[in-house]
Amino acid sequence: MNADRRTWFVIVLLALLAALPLVAVATGQDYQIGQFRRILIFAIAAVSLDLILGYGGMVCFGHAAFFGIGAYVVAILNWHAGREVPLVGDWMGTNNVLVTWPAAILVSGGIAALIALISLRTTGIYFIMITLAFAQMIYFFFVSLRAYGGDDGLRFDGDTVAFGLIDTQDDMAFYYLVFAVLCAVLYGGRRLVNSRFGMVVQGCRENERRMKALGFPTTRYKLAAFAIAGATAGLAGALFAAHESYISPSIMHWTRSGDLIVMVVLGGMGTLVGPVVGALAFLFLEKTLPDYTEHWMVVFGPILLLLVLFARRGIFGWFGPKDDGGGNGH
Amino acid sequence: MAALLFLEQTLNGLQLGVTLFLMAAGLTLVFGIMNMVNLAHGSLYMVGAFLTATFAQWTGSFVLAVPLAVAGTFVVGLAVETLALRTLYARDHLDQVLATFGLILFFNELVKIVWGPVAIFVDIPAFLAGRVELIPGAPYPVYRLVVLGVGLAVALGLWWLIARTRVGMLIRAGASNREMIGALGVDIKRLYTLVFALGAALAALAGAMAGPLYVVEIGMGDSMLIKTFVVIVIGGIGSIRGAFVAAIIVGVVDTFGRIVPAQLGLPTAIAEMAIYILMAAVLFWKPAGLFAARA
Numbered sequence: 001m002n003a004d005r006r007t008w009f010v011i012v013l014l015a016l017l018a019a020l021p022l023v024a025v026a027t028g029q030d031y032q033i034g035q036f037r038r039i040l041i042f043a044i045a046a047v048s049l050d051l052i053l054g055y056g057g058m059v060c061f062g063h064a065a066f067f068g069i070g071a072y073v074v075a076i077l078n079w080h081a082g083r084e085v086p087l088v089g090d091w092m093g094t095n096n097v098l099v100t101w102p103a104a105i106l107v108s109g110g111i112a113a114l115i116a117l118i119s120l121r122t123t124g125i126y127f128i129m130i131t132l133a134f135a136q137m138i139y140f141f142f143v144s145l146r147a148y149g150g151d152d153g154l155r156f157d158g159d160t161v162a163f164g165l166i167d168t169q170d171d172m173a174f175y176y177l178v179f180a181v182l183c184a185v186l187y188g189g190r191r192l193v194n195s196r197f198g199m200v201v202q203g204c205r206e207n208e209r210r211m212k213a214l215g216f217p218t219t220r221y222k223l224a225a226f227a228i229a230g231a232t233a234g235l236a237g238a239l240f241a242a243h244e245s246y247i248s249p250s251i252m253h254w255t256r257s258g259d260l261i262v263m264v265v266l267g268g269m270g271t272l273v274g275p276v277v278g279a280l281a282f283l284f285l286e287k288t289l290p291d292y293t294e295h296w297m298v299v300f301g302p303i304l305l306l307l308v309l310f311a312r313r314g315i316f317g318w319f320g321p322k323d324d325g326g327g328n329g330h
Numbered sequence: 331m332a333a334l335l336f337l338e339q340t341l342n343g344l345q346l347g348v349t350l351f352l353m354a355a356g357l358t359l360v361f362g363i364m365n366m367v368n369l370a371h372g373s374l375y376m377v378g379a380f381l382t383a384t385f386a387q388w389t390g391s392f393v394l395a396v397p398l399a400v401a402g403t404f405v406v407g408l409a410v411e412t413l414a415l416r417t418l419y420a421r422d423h424l425d426q427v428l429a430t431f432g433l434i435l436f437f438n439e440l441v442k443i444v445w446g447p448v449a450i451f452v453d454i455p456a457f458l459a460g461r462v463e464l465i466p467g468a469p470y471p472v473y474r475l476v477v478l479g480v481g482l483a484v485a486l487g488l489w490w491l492i493a494r495t496r497v498g499m500l501i502r503a504g505a506s507n508r509e510m511i512g513a514l515g516v517d518i519k520r521l522y523t524l525v526f527a528l529g530a531a532l533a534a535l536a537g538a539m540a541g542p543l544y545v546v547e548i549g550m551g552d553s554m555l556i557k558t559f560v561v562i563v564i565g566g567i568g569s570i571r572g573a574f575v576a577a578i579i580v581g582v583v584d585t586f587g588r589i590v591p592a593q594l595g596l597p598t599a600i601a602e603m604a605i606y607i608l609m610a611a612v613l614f615w616k617p618a619g620l621f622a623a624r625a
Contacts, residue, residue, distance in 0.1 A: 059424050118610055122617045125367055125423060129563045130613055133606045136556060140602035254556065258431045265428055297439035304432030305414055308425045 009319045010273050017179060021172050033171045039283045040178045041239045044185050046263040046275035048232035054270030055193050056225050057205030061128045062135025063260050066112050066230040068252035070104035070237025072142060075154050075247040077103065082157035104238035105231045112230020116223045135257055142249040153248025178239055185232060189272045201225045266307060268314030277315045334468040339585055345474050347581025348481025352536035353558040354573040355488055356529020362568020363504040364419045364522055369430040371533055372551025373437035378403045378534025379541045379550060380441055383450045392455040396538045400531050407530025411523045438548050449547035477539045485574055492570060501525060505568045560609045566619030576620065580605050
């Protein structure tokens with residue numbers, strides 16, 4: 001019964017998102033397509049965070065860094081291609097997404113694996129702090145990267161044609177591409193968390209010691225999960241770079257990592273679909289609250305506090321059975 | 331010449347170090363005793379700085395404004411603890427991160443409403459404005475020396491409070507086993523509130539003294555907060571001694587990190603990254619920090 005409610009919720013949500021551009025065009029509000037595309041991109045990043053936060057119990061406070069790395073990889077490759085400045089040897093970079101997006105995924109996933117290698121030696125508060133510290137390191141690295149704009153960010157030619165058929169300058173086509181990626185990430189994520197691998201990772205969340213005693217190399221499993229989440233966030237970053245044609249270190253600011261955590265918990269942790277709802281709700285509030293008061297944060301801050309105190313199962317959590325969702329098992 | 335620069339920067343590093351210690355002392359106790367992640371500690375630093383600016387304007391005396399601001403922030407700390415944080419101690423870290431993240435947004439915006447979005451410049455009081463030649467040929471700002479002195483004095487006072495008084499004994503007991511001291515009949519709730527407000531007052535003192543050196547602006551506590559985390563994690567959560575040692579190390583490393591790479595022709599990217607690299611290295615070798623409070 002409850003599971004049915006959830007299934008219906010997901011179907012309705014995806015149908016609404018699929019119909020959205022058509023409705024926007026029909027009502028003459030074409031600009032909304034870009035707005036929602038941006039939201040869906042952040043939704044992908046939030047879903048990737050849910051993999052480790054909700055299912056792995058790893059409170060990563062630096063997820064925006066992987067998002068940013070993916071975005072910068074695409075931006076830098078595009079920038080070189082646009083300016084015809086050699087990047088390595090006499091290679092001018094490229095704006096072919098068949099190269100740039102996999103590169104973004106590989107680089108952010110690789111760096112995530114490296115960070116996890118050190119961070120996973122710690123737990124609890126230490127883990128939160130060390131992921132934050134690594135994210136700060138990466139943030140300041142890009143701030144001081146003068147060759148690529150440093151603090152001011154990097155603007156590049158965004159005339160990317162995806163797979164030889166989808167023009168990312170075409171609002172509607174790019175929207176559906178992002179939507180397709182989101183669906184693929186949701187589907188892949190669902191397969192992953194229900195696989196043997198996903199079960200082991202969830203086992204580590206509940207009781208890592210017991211999993212160790214059962215003979216699982218738990219750190220290796222958690223590291224792989226962390227790298228997958230980082231790589232997926234990198235993919236979201238790559239989409240974001242194509243979406244904006246401009247990138248700056250501010251997307252890696254530590255408050256951005258906090259925003260991602262908020263999206264996951266607001267929507268419902270450990271549910272994959274929840275973070276999509278969370279991203280929609282969060283970015284919608286961020287957009288509309290300022291219309292009512294310039295000082296919207298003074299309202300939004302306490303909302304977060306109340307959310308934690310009284311509604312920690314998240315929006316999607318309300319649609320499920322009581323003992324499900326809310327990754328920490330309570 | 332290089333030797334003079336070295337001495338001057340060492341003093342700057344120490345001064346940043348004691349400021350960090352004022353922040354870290356309260357935070358590490360909250361971490362250690364209540365097992366609580368408090369991101370909003372930087373907001374108390376900011377509130378302290380803004381209150382000082384206002385009181386200095388009202389009273390016309392910076393020296394008078396500092397204790398008033400510290401007392402004011404102590405009260406803010408009491409309020410925050412009783413209204414919001416108290417219910418979070420039993421929650422997991424993720425809840426605490428989220429809730430106090432919300433508090434940061436709230437405080438940043440509240441300060442904007444009360445004081446406006448423009449940064450405030452606080453003057454160094456006239457009698458502290460000069461420079462003194464501690465080392466011949468290297469005049470050093472008196473005010474920075476005073477900050478260093480106050481910081482060290484507070485550190486000493488805090489050591490006395492924790493090592494030599496009854497309240498300190500309870501705090502130490504709470505840090506090593508809070509269930510036990512609760513069972514022994516100590517009013518643990520009041521102890522928590524007191525520790526939190528004490529930490530708030532110390533953060534406010536750090537903010538108040540930083541005001542004339544930097545600039546009093548919204549979000550000023552955020553970068554300080556992250557540096558403080560680095561200090562606490564390096565020092566070992568819950569350890570005051572660790573916080574002091576780590577604060578000095580981080581202060582000096584951060585200060586020299588801004589100068590040495592440029593002089594050696596290394597990329598300046600290392601400047602801001604230095605302390606994080608240090609922290610990652612420490613945690614790699616000692617995952618519980620240099621002075622782990624609990625075995």
